[in-house]
Amino acid sequence: MKVILLKDVKKQGKKDDIIEVSDGYANNFLIKNGLAIRYTEGSKNKLNYEIETRQKEEDATVKELEKIKKELESKKISFTVNSGKDGKIFGTISSKQISEELKKMGYKIDKKTIVMDHVIDTLGTHKVVANVHKRVSINLTIVVC
Numbered sequence: 001m002k003v004i005l006l007k008d009v010k011k012q013g014k015k016d017d018i019i020e021v022s023d024g025y026a027n028n029f030l031i032k033n034g035l036a037i038r039y040t041e042g043s044k045n046k047l048n049y050e051i052e053t054r055q056k057e058e059d060a061t062v063k064e065l066e067k068i069k070k071e072l073e074s075k076k077i078s079f080t081v082n083s084g085k086d087g088k089i090f091g092t093i094s095s096k097q098i099s100e101e102l103k104k105m106g107y108k109i110d111k112k113t114i115v116m117d118h119v120i121d122t123l124g125t126h127k128v129v130a131n132v133h134k135r136v137s138i139n140l141t142i143v144v145c
Contacts, residue, residue, distance in 0.1 A: 001026040002039035004047055009035050016047060065136040068107060076125075077101050078143045083123055093120035093144060098128065109138075120144060 001023045005013050009030070013019050018039055021030065030036035037043050077098060083089045099111035115129045123144050130138040 003030055003036040004039050004043055005030075005036050007035050016051060018044075018047075062133060062135050065133050065138075068132075069136060069138045072102075072107065072130075072138050072140060075105075076141045076143045077105075078145065080145055087123040089121055089123065089144060091121075093126075093142065095128075098140070098142065114140075 002018060002020055003026050005015055005017045005019065008014050012021070012030075026036065026038075031038065079093055079097070079101070081089045081091070081093075095111040095114035095116060098114055099109055102109045109130050109132060113130045113132050115131060117128075118126075120126050120128075120142060126142040126144065128140045128142055130140055132138060
């Protein structure tokens with residue numbers, strides 16, 4: 001029996017895949033547990049429509065994130081901190097602090113998306129990356145003074 005997967009199923013396939021399985025497995029497990037629906041022309045058309053809709057929504061999201069990327073890459077995020085003699089600051093600048101500063105600027109970027117390849121513990125300019133989408137990464141400039 002052909003079915004369309006509604007969710008990822010281990011060792012069978014990913015969401016939206018069309019797979020061929022035995023009738024018993026399809027009826028007693030996949031369909032019964034809401035993991036799949038029977039493959040018909042109507043369900044195929046519905047699947048194509050949903051995929052197309054999701055793609056349009058993702059494209060709109062990426063377009064909006066690209067706009068935010070242009071704005072943020074032209075700005076600098078500043079932190080004023082106390083420091084020791086040789087430019088070492090007391091403590092470090094964390095991804096949470098960067099996220100909160102961005103929030104104050106009007107941008108909602110989750111701290112989990114901010115990737116710091118080194119610890120920000122000195123005065124000066126530092127570069128970090130925010131992976132906000134699988135197709136969009138924002139290069140942020142952090143100024144510590």
